[in-house]
Amino acid sequence: MTFIFTPERDPRGENVSEFRAGAKVRYRNMAMPAEIISGPHKSPGNSRYLIRKADGNVSLVPFTDLERIVPRLDQVAGTLAMVLYGRSFASLDTPRKMQVAQAATRALAIADTTRGQV
Template sequence: MTYTVGEKVKYAKMRDAAEILSGPHASQNGTDRYLIKKADGNVSLVKVTELTAVDSRLDLVAETLHRALYGCGLRSKTSYSGRKMYVIADAVLYALDKDAPIKKGPLKKGDRIRITETGHNGASVDRGDILIVQDPDFHGDGSVFTTNAPKATSYSAKVWYFTHHSEGNGWERV
């Protein structure tokens, strides 16, 4: 997993998120390391294997709903109750966000988007994934942008790109 400077991550089993300050840095044993700033202000150089992505709002709401309704954590996004919780969580977040001010203007490098359609534009992405914009004008004509979406080995493209005009229909700003 690769992280970018400024990205929030979970470190080991700490409750609060840490922030990536720099990295990845190579080490003698081949394991990449990142310099992070923990919630308490301490700075540490840690192995990439000790870091995980922070859950998206969609994941947090789905997990909370599942705990409230069934008394246990969400074990799978693909189980019947898991799929149902994600549908409800998506509706809740939409209702909460619909009155929020709409972010206008072009995307910039580092902006975050949420995928709203699994497999959008053929990419290996799932609904609810949060991606980071890497190149806001990939073709130089303002039509497409690239993200940190995982690349499928069975496809010849070197990067996955998304069209700006599909905002609200496959992806949305976070």
């Protein structure tokens, strides 16, 4: 699966390899997202983050147990870029990025409006 931005950099060029307070993340493949309260806290081995899980419990968990939640639009645009151009979305030039993003938006709109139809 290909995404609009790599795990280390977002489209604006900011470093996103570490999570920020308030960000929603997936914790150990749980269905409901968790929220980052603070971190990273240095510890032997991996950095740890204090999170609030969907059930309200607070835990200090290692970085390796967390995943970024990637929006549907990012997933669709990344897949379209790879299929159409054979490259990741982040490596495309600006006009192609705009075209792929617009196509992804339209594809999701069609999918949402035709849900349940044959």
